[in-house]
Amino acid sequence: MRPFQYSRARTLTDAAQMSADEDTLAIAGGTNLLDLMKLQVETPGQLTDINQIGLREIEDTEDGGLRIGALASNTETAVHPRVRADYPVLARAILAGATQQLRNKATTGGNLCQRTRCFYFTKPDQPCNKREPGSGCGAIEGNAKLHAILGTSSQCIATYPGDMAVAMSALDATVHISGSNSEERSVAVRDFHCLPGDTPWIENVLEPGELITAVTLPAPIGGTQIYRKVRERSSYAFALVSIAAVIEMKSDVFSRADLAFGGLAHKPWHDPRISEELVGQPPSPELFDRAADILLEGAEGFGENDFKIPLARRTLHAVLAQATEDAT
Template sequence: MRPFQYDRARTLTDAAQITQGEDAMAIAGGTNLLDLMKLQVETPRQLADINRVGLGEIADTDDGGLRIGALATNTATAVHPRVRADYPVLSRAILAGATQQLRNKATTGGNLCQRTRCFYFMNIDQPCNKREPGSGCGALDGIAKLHAVLGASGECIATYPGDMAVALSALDASVEINGSDGTERTVPVRDFHCLPGDTPWRDNVLEPGEIITAVTLPAPGGGTQLYRKVRERSSYAFALVSIAAIVEMEDGVFTRADLAFGGLAHKPWHDPRIAQALVGNAPSAELFDRAADVLLEDAQGHGENDFKIPLARRTLHAVLEQASEDAA
């Protein structure tokens, strides 16, 4: 780990001013950032500890939704009575994502901003366009078992590793962001993370000096909420494929089908065409096949991760079958 200056921000203004600087970053739980600093993948010269700026509250919104502060821990969110009652897919995703010790420290904002666990990104001796632009993507012809089959580019095929954001995408949550000049903006979670394109080093839409202040969930609907995570072992591991699903049915047909996918792309993957294919139709193997065809229309494997394409198809089948049975 390289030397750095540590400052405690007392207000959002303090945090924004510090993190505006070159090679400056905010830190909360540090469950991802500190690991990256130890590996010298991240080498900030200045850290702004934002734990005292007062962003840990979880509260109801005026329209019946829920506002989760950026510093609310994953544990606090997962066990919150309203999350468990009205947004169980979020609780299940968080509980599937890490050990209790990590959940006790990891925060809502930090979880959204976590970086890929690609072997080439994590190893400074390997080429990685995300870590060192222009150096190449070692995974293209190398170790790619966990890598993307959707939305990748010739510059990067890494995947977003988190679970929480997949559930937030299915729930159509929004991210509240405070700017360095005190202005605020709101970004849908579905638009918060970036695909690699020609700029794989950019994980999300945050600009220098911007701080996530909260995530807002819309008022809950009815139906069934599921989170299924397929991984190599039953203990805590990153998803090969994961699906967050919110499904409603009436008179034997789908009336709502909001799905988001993890482990397949550089960001939680949401394709509105899947809902369009499902809504208004009765569940059947043929319908589930059509939904999978939509999801995987442009899927491309890279040798080691070719298996993800049929795995995603089978997992989608299983989730839709269970959701339709539970919602009937």
């Protein structure tokens, strides 16, 4: 780890102004950032501790939703009574994502901003366009077992590693952002992360000096909520494929089918065409196949990760079958 300066922000404005410096990074739980600093993938000249600026509240919104502060820990979110009662897919995703010790430190904002766990990204002696633009993507011709099959580019095939954001995408959450000039904006969580394209080092829509302040969940409507994570071992491994599903049935047909997918792309993957295909239809294996065809349209494996294509199909079938059985 390289030497760095350390300071504490006392207010949100201070934190945003400090983080506007390209050599400064904000730190809260540090569960991802400190690992990358040890590997010298991240080498900030200064860290700004933002743990003293508030943003830890989890509270009801006026429209019946829930606002989760950016510095609320993953544990606080997962065990919150309203999350467990109204948004169980979020609680399940968080609990599937990391150990208790990490959940105690990891925060809502930091979780959204976590970086890929790609082997080539974390090894400074390996080619990685995300870490060193123009150096190439070692995974395309190399170790691609955990890598993306959707939304890839010739520059990067890394996956987004998180679980929480996949559930938030299925729930259609909103990310609230504040800048160094105190201006605020909101972005749908489905639009927060970026696909690699020609700029894989741009991972989300945050601009210099901007910080996440909260995430809001819309008012719950009931239905069945499922988070299924397929991984190589049961104990805190990254997803090969994960699915967050919010399903509602009325009169034996789908009336709501919001699904988001992890382990398949550079961001939590959400395709509204899947919901359009399912809603209004009675469940059947043929319908589930059509939904999988939509999901996997344009899917491309890179040798070691070819298995993800049939695995995603089988997992989607299993989730839809479980959801419709639970709803009856």
